[in-house]
Amino acid sequence: MNLKSIAAAALLVMLALLPHSAAATEIQRITSPAGIEIWLVEDHTVPVISLAFGFEGGTAADPMGKEGVATLASGLFDEGAGEFDSRAFQQRIAELGLDYGFTASADSFTGGLRTLTQNKDQAVDLLALALTHPRFDPEPVERMRKQFLISIEGEQRDQRSAAYRALERKMLGDHPYARSNYGSKESMSALTPDDLRLFLKDRLTRDHLYVAAAGDITAADLGKLVDRAFAGLPATGVPATVPEAIVTPTGSLSVVERDIPQAAVLFAQPGVKRSDKDFFAVYLMNYVLGGGGFSSRLMTELREKRGLTYGINTDLVTIDHVGFLTGSFETPNAKVKEALDLLRTEWQRMAEQGPTAEELESARTYLLGYYPRNLTTTSKAAETLLGIQMDHLGIDYMETRRKEISAVTIEDVKRVAKALLKADALTVVVAGKPEGLDGAELVPTQ
Amino acid sequence: MSQKLNRFLRPAALCAGLSFCLMAPLPAVAQMFDAESFTLENGMEVVVLPRHLAPVVYQVVVYKVGAADGEPGKNGIAHFLEHLMFKATEKMAAGQFSQDVDRLGGTDNAFTNQDMTAYHQEIAAEHLPLIMAAEADRMVNLRLDDSVVLPERDVILNERGQTVESDPGSRLVEAMTAAIYQNHPYGLPIIGWRHEMEGYTTEDALRFYRRWYAPNNAILVVAGDVTPAQVKALAEKNFGPLQARTLPARARLQEPPAEAPRRLALASPEVEHPSIWRRYLAPSYRTAAESDRTAPYALSLLSEILGGGAVGRLYRRLVIDESLALSAGASFNGDPRDYGSFTFYASPRDPADLGKAEAALDAEIALLLKDGISEAELAEARNRLLMEAAKARDSLNGPALLVAEALASGETMADIQAWPDRIKAVTVEDVMRAARAVLREENSVTATLTPPLPEATEATP
Numbered sequence: 019m020n021l022k023s024i025a026a027a028a029l030l031v032m033l034a035l036l037p038h039s040a041a042a043t044e045i046q047r048i049t050s051p052a053g054i055e056i057w058l059v060e061d062h063t064v065p066v067i068s069l070a071f072g073f074e075g076g077t078a079a080d081p082m083g084k085e086g087v088a089t090l091a092s093g094l095f096d097e098g099a100g101e102f103d104s105r106a107f108q109q110r111i112a113e114l115g116l117d118y119g120f121t122a123s124a125d126s127f128t129g130g131l132r133t134l135t136q137n138k139d140q141a142v143d144l145l146a147l148a149l150t151h152p153r154f155d156p157e158p159v160e161r162m163r164k165q166f167l168i169s170i171e172g173e174q175r176d177q178r179s180a181a182y183r184a185l186e187r188k189m190l191g192d193h194p195y196a197r198s199n200y201g202s203k204e205s206m207s208a209l210t211p212d213d214l215r216l217f218l219k220d221r222l223t224r225d226h227l228y229v230a231a232a233g234d235i236t237a238a239d240l241g242k243l244v245d246r247a248f249a250g251l252p253a254t255g256v257p258a259t260v261p262e263a264i265v266t267p268t269g270s271l272s273v274v275e276r277d278i279p280q281a282a283v284l285f286a287q288p289g290v291k292r293s294d295k296d297f298f299a300v301y302l303m304n305y306v307l308g309g310g311g312f313s314s315r316l317m318t319e320l321r322e323k324r325g326l327t328y329g330i331n332t333d334l335v336t337i338d339h340v341g342f343l344t345g346s347f348e349t350p351n352a353k354v355k356e357a358l359d360l361l362r363t364e365w366q367r368m369a370e371q372g373p374t375a376e377e378l379e380s381a382r383t384y385l386l387g388y389y390p391r392n393l394t395t396t397s398k399a400a401e402t403l404l405g406i407q408m409d410h411l412g413i414d415y416m417e418t419r420r421k422e423i424s425a426v427t428i429e430d431v432k433r434v435a436k437a438l439l440k441a442d443a444l445t446v447v448v449a450g451k452p453e454g455l456d457g458a459e460l461v462p463t464q
Numbered sequence: 465m466s467q468k469l470n471r472f473l474r475p476a477a478l479c480a481g482l483s484f485c486l487m488a489p490l491p492a493v494a495q496m497f498d499a500e501s502f503t504l505e506n507g508m509e510v511v512v513l514p515r516h517l518a519p520v521v522y523q524v525v526v527y528k529v530g531a532a533d534g535e536p537g538k539n540g541i542a543h544f545l546e547h548l549m550f551k552a553t554e555k556m557a558a559g560q561f562s563q564d565v566d567r568l569g570g571t572d573n574a575f576t577n578q579d580m581t582a583y584h585q586e587i588a589a590e591h592l593p594l595i596m597a598a599e600a601d602r603m604v605n606l607r608l609d610d611s612v613v614l615p616e617r618d619v620i621l622n623e624r625g626q627t628v629e630s631d632p633g634s635r636l637v638e639a640m641t642a643a644i645y646q647n648h649p650y651g652l653p654i655i656g657w658r659h660e661m662e663g664y665t666t667e668d669a670l671r672f673y674r675r676w677y678a679p680n681n682a683i684l685v686v687a688g689d690v691t692p693a694q695v696k697a698l699a700e701k702n703f704g705p706l707q708a709r710t711l712p713a714r715a716r717l718q719e720p721p722a723e724a725p726r727r728l729a730l731a732s733p734e735v736e737h738p739s740i741w742r743r744y745l746a747p748s749y750r751t752a753a754e755s756d757r758t759a760p761y762a763l764s765l766l767s768e769i770l771g772g773g774a775v776g777r778l779y780r781r782l783v784i785d786e787s788l789a790l791s792a793g794a795s796f797n798g799d800p801r802d803y804g805s806f807t808f809y810a811s812p813r814d815p816a817d818l819g820k821a822e823a824a825l826d827a828e829i830a831l832l833l834k835d836g837i838s839e840a841e842l843a844e845a846r847n848r849l850l851m852e853a854a855k856a857r858d859s860l861n862g863p864a865l866l867v868a869e870a871l872a873s874g875e876t877m878a879d880i881q882a883w884p885d886r887i888k889a890v891t892v893e894d895v896m897r898a899a900r901a902v903l904r905e906e907n908s909v910t911a912t913l914t915p916p917l918p919e920a921t922e923a924t925p
Binding site: 043061063064065066068096104105108109111112113115117132134157161164165168171172175176177233276277278279280282310311312313318321322323324325326327328348349350380383384385386387388389390391392393394395396397399 | 515516517518519520522550558559562563566567568569570571586587588614615616617618619620621622623625626627629630688733734735736737772773774775780783784787790813844847848851852854855857858859860861
């Protein structure tokens with residue numbers, strides 16, 4: 019898992035939090051002729067169709083010694099399939115004007131396809147060919163491998179990534195979630211086309227598949243289109259198994275030494291999982307504390323009142339087997355101590371007093387009013403539906419979550435704030451040359 | 465290239481390096497946008513782009529003033545004022561507008577580039593009256609004093625520290641920009657130089673505000689689940705009563721003829737992998753109207769032929785055929801008011817091959833100028849740009865920002881609407897004429913971004 023997957027996870031959380039609006043967009047549930055379930059938002063005003071699809075199992079399920087295989091695979095589905103070599107395949111994508119790509123994140127392997135309506139059949143034929151007959155020719159495999167190896171170096175060199183990797187190792191120990199999505203230099207270097215084929219055989223199967231669509235297509239046509247894309251996949255694969263992760267409340271302060279004028283500060287502590295009955299109470303609490311942008315207490319105290327930082331943000335990250343609160347900001351080296359003291363003060367104040375009634379209502383109306391903004395393009399709408407499906411939140415989720423958010427009381431939020439937030443248990447990693455931090459341990463450079 | 469500065473970057477949107485900052489903009493197209501436009505009596509232009517997929521609206525107010533309209537010694541004040549526009553007015557407390565938008569599930573932000581300053585919100589359609597009233601209020605009623613201005617000055621200094629000084633790619637862009645302009649203020653950074661930023665005062669910001677912020681210097685664009693009639697009524701109610709002002713002329717220094725190519729090298733331990741950049745000054749959509757009107761359209765097609773993702777000439781030859789580069793491409797930016805630019809880049813697969821990568825770029829440019837392009841290449845590039853344009857409608861804020869920025873740069877709605885037709889009309893001769901006019905050595909800056917030289921690292925114990 020890295021910064022990108024955290025961002026993706028945070029996005030999925032946001033997707034999962036879509037409030038329901040009175041004029042809700044209608045979601046249709048369709049079963050294709052071959053038996054694939056699809057969720058659809060139909061809209062014919064622009065001649066564009068977006069498909070979003072995902073397979074359960076991501077980088078955290080990469081086998082031992084094969085770390086990085088899901089990521090390498092994600093880079094190779096536009097690099098040659100069937101009779102098309104890499105160059106011919108890219109030519110085909112360009113001729114059809116497709117937006118097309120795959121992402122390997124911690125718990126899932128997802129893809130997206132956006133096409134003009136007129137090219138929809140050719141578009142899904144190309145997708146089907148890539149999923150069932152990828153070539154994995156030596157030239158593109160070596161080229162993508164080299165790119166990911168450079169990304170691994172970059173994660174170590176970039177101060178923000180280096181600090182995040184250190185934070186994950188502190189919190190999660192040797193759990194797969196603390197690994198890079200790219201794997202290690204050694205594992206990425208050793209992956210073979212057979213490893214990639216095994217990944218396809220185990221993971222990219224219909225029992226792991228979820229599909230959503232939005233745009234210029236009817237339910238009947240969509241069923242045929244989706245079968246054209248996915249009916250050729252194997253029916254069953256091997257389930258992805260990932261152990262539960264424990265977040266250690268370390269209370270530690272570490273420094274990744276870098277000769278830069280402005281330090282990057284990252285922090286985290288245990289949170290709750292998506293399945294926790296208090297999920298929304300914690301989510302609302304986090305919004306008031308640091309998740310709510312310019313409305314949050316931390317932004318007010320650090321940026322608006324004191325100009326200590328350009329921005330501070332906290333997130334409740336929930337992925338399949340763990341939940342944690344994390345955040346970050348940047349500030350000049352000389353100001354790190356002052357900013358960290360303020361952070362801890364606000365953390366403790368929230369633990370002791372919780373939010374005010376007014377703060378809670380603002381957070382609640384934000385969540386309730388946010389929903390339709392996830393549906394402003396066909397690709398966003400399809401991704402939103404996919405996120406709800408993959409989190410098993412139910413087709414009526416937009417209704418149920420509205421009820422759940424509305425039911426959270428201020429006592430609930432005070433209770434979870436008190437139980438969860440521990441200022442002295444925060445794991446803090448600073449990249450830079452911070453001044454005045456007594457007792458900080460140095461993170462060895464890899 | 466990151467040619468705008470946002471008031472606040474959400475962590476996921478942080479620009480991680482030069483490569484992400486240099487993504488080509490979506491092709492400018494509006495023929496099929498179903499836009500409706502009108503002008504208020506006080507001179508404020510209004511454009512409405514209805515889109516009903518979700519019950520949401522997107523509003524942007526853009527002022528025709530940017531970093532390049534600053535005063536000598538106070539460069540960057542346009543961006544500082546952008547931050548201060550979120551402070552108090554006679555009716556609203558500091559930060560109140562953003563908090564109201566948040567509370568209703570919306571989002572707001574602002575950005576400044578060399579030519580314009582824009583403020584934008586996305587929110588459930590029913591709240592359009594609220595955001596329009598607040599935007600009209602701060603156009604004329606801003607109140608500033610040292611108690612809010614001085615902490616915000618620290619914020620922008622931190623912004624500079626975070627987005628420029630901690631990022632070697634951004635530092636290189638700043639140096640390249642300073643080098644390619646010999647006289648025009650586009651050579652100065654949008655955010656300002658640190659030593660000048662440290663001296664900004666409340667009076668500096670207020671003077672700039674009073675000089676440039678007025679309805680006759682602003683454009684309102686609203687997209688989404690709304691009708692032109694609704695927007696017209698709201699705009700007349702909120703912006704209509706505001707008085708027009710006499711505006712200063714935008715008299716900017718012009719570039720002299722270039723005599724010699726420029727060259728820069730930046731080495732930094734934070735650089736993951738070396739890269740080479742070459743930028744040429746080019747006409748913009750606005751300035752081309754006075755010389756070769758087809759040039760920016762021809763250069764858009766040329767950038768697609770050379771740098772169109774994985775099928776462009778540069779990627780195919782340098783990355784695939786020769787296995788020399790990890791990435792390679794080209795992009796054209798014709799949006800600025802006074803000068804456009806045409807940029808090439810490459811990153812070698814083996815860090816030792818940076819010189820070879822540059823030689824390969826040079827060879828491609830020479831080949832282009834010698835042998836030209838084929839009719840088939842032009843037809844494919846045209847087809848790809850027109851498909852991108854068709855897909856651009858599948859967005860709420862994309863078309864609105866595109867229209868706002870084009871109008872603020874001095875284009876007209878007719879120009880925007882004619883974009884696909886003008887792309888279709890470009891011939892092979894048009895492309896080669898534009899290429900020969902722009903791709904001249906003396907018209908360029910070349911920059912390399914590398915990790916520290918081997919000698920330097922060996923000196924470390």
